[in-house]
Amino acid sequence: MKYVMFETENGRKFAVMFPDHMVHAQMAHLVGVLSLRAHKEMAAPVTAGFVNPGDELSVTGESESLNLKSDPTDAIRIMIGESVSSMPDSILAPLWKQVEDARRNVKIPESVEEAKGMMLVGEAWLKEHAPAELREPSLGMRLSRDEIETIRALRAGTAGVVPK
Numbered sequence: 001m002k003y004v005m006f007e008t009e010n011g012r013k014f015a016v017m018f019p020d021h022m023v024h025a026q027m028a029h030l031v032g033v034l035s036l037r038a039h040k041e042m043a044a045p046v047t048a049g050f051v052n053p054g055d056e057l058s059v060t061g062e063s064e065s066l067n068l069k070s071d072p073t074d075a076i077r078i079m080i081g082e083s084v085s086s087m088p089d090s091i092l093a094p095l096w097k098q099v100e101d102a103r104r105n106v107k108i109p110e111s112v113e114e115a116k117g118m119m120l121v122g123e124a125w126l127k128e129h130a131p132a133e134l135r136e137p138s139l140g141m142r143l144s145r146d147e148i149e150t151i152r153a154l155r156a157g158t159a160g161v162v163p164k
Contacts, residue, residue, distance in 0.1 A: 024063035
């Protein structure tokens with residue numbers, strides 16, 4: 001699969017992927033025209049190459065028709081999408097490295113029993129280390145005295161009874 005990374009006049013980047021039988025330059029022209037017509041904004045190709053899908057998505061190669069090379073940060077933009085379209089490359093690559101490092105350190109349970117054990121360990125850690133307000137069970141709301149009295153009256157079956 002091929003791709004072209006575009007950059008708009010305001011610095012936003014987005015990728016367009018397409019089948020191998022199409023030519024990078026043709027796709028770049030089509031997207032440029034559509035961007036101008038639909039969004040009144042120029043979108044110029046800045047990198048291009050081939051997308052290697054899979055668990056570890058990557059980009060490689062270059063476009064001969066556009067004379068543009070692929071960039072490793074393009075794979076990040078393709079995976080994450082719109083949420084990083086305005087993020088500079090200088091920030092994106094180190095941020096992605098931190099995400100990848102964190103993913104490598106996450107233990108995925110291999111069985112239901114292992115998952116239950118991990119949950120028990122997590123609950124024990126929270127009981128010991130979490131702030132008091134997080135350790136106490138809460139309804140997530142506070143009731144006024146009038147609301148509490150109304151609930152008690154409803155439970156007792158005396159709601160709506162006017163005292164004499």
